[in-house]
Amino acid sequence: MKLEGSFVALVSPFKDEKLNEAKIRELVKFHIDNGTDGIVPCGTTGESPTLSDQEKDRLIEIVIEEATDKLTIVAGTGTNNTDKTIKATKRAKEMGADAALVITPYYNKPTQEGLYRHFEAILKAVEFPIMIYNVPGRTSVNILPSTVARLAKYENIVAIKEASGDLNQVSEIISRCGDSIKVFSGDDSLFTPILSVGGVGVVSVIANIVPQELKTLHTTFVEKKLTEVQRLHQYLFPLCQAMFIETNPIPVKTAMNLIGMEVGDFRLPLAPMSESNKQRLIDVIKSYGLLT
Numbered sequence: 001m002k003l004e005g006s007f008v009a010l011v012s013p014f015k016d017e018k019l020n021e022a023k024i025r026e027l028v029k030f031h032i033d034n035g036t037d038g039i040v041p042c043g044t045t046g047e048s049p050t051l052s053d054q055e056k057d058r059l060i061e062i063v064i065e066e067a068t069d070k071l072t073i074v075a076g077t078g079t080n081n082t083d084k085t086i087k088a089t090k091r092a093k094e095m096g097a098d099a100a101l102v103i104t105p106y107y108n109k110p111t112q113e114g115l116y117r118h119f120e121a122i123l124k125a126v127e128f129p130i131m132i133y134n135v136p137g138r139t140s141v142n143i144l145p146s147t148v149a150r151l152a153k154y155e156n157i158v159a160i161k162e163a164s165g166d167l168n169q170v171s172e173i174i175s176r177c178g179d180s181i182k183v184f185s186g187d188d189s190l191f192t193p194i195l196s197v198g199g200v201g202v203v204s205v206i207a208n209i210v211p212q213e214l215k216t217l218h219t220t221f222v223e224k225k226l227t228e229v230q231r232l233h234q235y236l237f238p239l240c241q242a243m244f245i246e247t248n249p250i251p252v253k254t255a256m257n258l259i260g261m262e263v264g265d266f267r268l269p270l271a272p273m274s275e276s277n278k279q280r281l282i283d284v285i286k287s288y289g290l291l292t
Contacts, residue, residue: 005037014264042076078103099129
């Protein structure tokens with residue numbers, strides 16, 4: 001299992017209010033052809049809160065069918081229910097995913113001890129590689145470096161997707177955990193800074209539309225071509241910002257539809273972009289030559 005580089009936080013395409021299975025296969029092939037290192041179905045960008053358990057399993061199953069031995073598959077299985085998360089993670093393992101992305105429990109707002117026990121229960125129940133997902137802006141809880149370090153004693157905690165936006169926190173995780181837990185940026189705009197302090201990759205929103213550029217940024221960093229890394233970072237920065245004009249994944253799915261990728265609508269409670277924000281998005285994607 002390759003656990004570094006550019007991983008895409010895959011959108012969930014819909015048609016007639018159902019999963020568009022043909023489009024899922026098309027998107028996976030798109031990422032294989034464009035050098036993406038890993039694929040993450042059923043995450044936040046995939047509108048996981050609105051997917052039924054059956055839809056999540058089917059989406060993961062299709063990705064596995066198309067991507068096994070071609071991309072690293074990290075299936076989103078986390079919920080705010082520990083037992084439900086354990087069951088979903090077991091299913092992902094049985095289906096053949098390489099690892100599971102497990103978000104910190106949202107809404108429950110557990111203490112650090114509660115977070116530790118949540119992940120510990122999962123790790124003890126399922127012998128399977130786990131990537132912790134820390135995104136306090138969505139969950140209202142921040143897993144601290146000290147808690148991540150406590151969990152590092154379990155070999156099946158292999159990585160953390162860090163979307164706290166705090167480089168000090170990222171640095172402290174790396175300092176405390178060393179090579180035992182790999183750090184992925186959960187924010188596209190912080191991919192380069194997180195690489196610079198010891199991170200290994202990104203779980204990316206913009207990779208849905210510019211996968212080659214994200215792959216190239218990582219490769220160029222590994223090759224220590226720092227001037228080119230800086231150029232690519234600055235080049236991609238406006239696109240990173242545009243993807244969060246409104247709540248993710250509204251802008252990225254809108255952009256994908258505008259450039260002909262036809263991934264369908266959103267599920268409520270997400271709604272289409274306002275016209276003013278949509279025009280801002282159009283102006284940005286035009287500047288990249290993605291829309292004429």
